[in-house]
Amino acid sequence: MKKPIKILGISVLAVSVSLLVLSIGLRISGIYINTTPSLPVGFYRIVDEPIVSGAYVAFCPPQNAVFDMAKDRSYINRGDCPGGYGLLLKRVFAQSGDSVSIDQAGIFVNGEHLPNSAQLKTDAEGHALPQYRLKAVLEDSEYLLLSDLNPQSFDARYFGLIARDQIQQVVRPVFTWSH
Template sequence: MKVNFMKNPIKILAISVLALSISLFVLSIGFQISEIYINTTPSLPVGFYKVADEPIVSGAYVAFCPPQDAVFDMAMDRSYINSGDCPGGYGLLLKRIFARSGDRVLIDQAGIFVNGEHLPNSAQLKIDAEGHALPQYHLDQRVLDDSEYLLLSNVNPQSFDARYFGLIARDQIKQVVRPIFTWSH
């Protein structure tokens, strides 16, 4: 029996979509098992990041669950962050550590200063790309304690990071991740 697929393009499309969906599902399971994250946001270089058994140090990339609060509720409502398995229904975020215990930090509208040095791309924006007002987090200069971390993006001046939500507690950080294959946006 000979089947003429040209007579039924809807079936071809449906089979193709089903095959692609199944492939993506299987691939996502494989990534979860192998502890690989796919970053598609402009906050860090786009690409693949693997969980690493390494200490949480300045400069490391980390995956963290945002704390449940009004700022992250707003971020989820505006699609700055995805939904996921963290408390509050938030998804894990990937950011880089720029300050930790013993570092002096100041956060204001001009930007973030760590140990007196102004971090690039750290000035707070007043509104997002849609014209919505952004939270304006402020931290008078102080030394961070053992449970506080400053997480942000140094590659995207429009990233939703410490400029808007402040410091992250150690218990929010779930793991250190290392880039394994990234590319520019």
């Protein structure tokens, strides 16, 4: 009975190492793998395009208490960004000149309610979530980044706006599939 367990353990290790090597190789070649429910699961390629509403972007979160909490609770991965945060992939929903309102009911851009944007008071484990509030017209270097697919995504409804200098790349889906 011990042999199958040992073989299974070696197989899992081999698959894990292979996926890690593949992930590093893809990243070097400008490809991200998204496995989170915030965006469609799949492969995203870095593109040389402007940051516009509707674009997908990869960004390093700013170092602050909200992202420290997110890292500690595993809402976000650890990585090479300042603060030990991992890069996040989100979609741009507002930029310079757009009117944005964030409250308990959700996010409104130019008066239009965004789907799946209502704030939750607690996460799945009962921990209180930040209750970010905003009512503003965005300035040149401000972006609203979130997921319209996942009502439980950790995004702008909890951390607010992201500055242009946090955004690393614009990415475009290459191959995605549903969860």
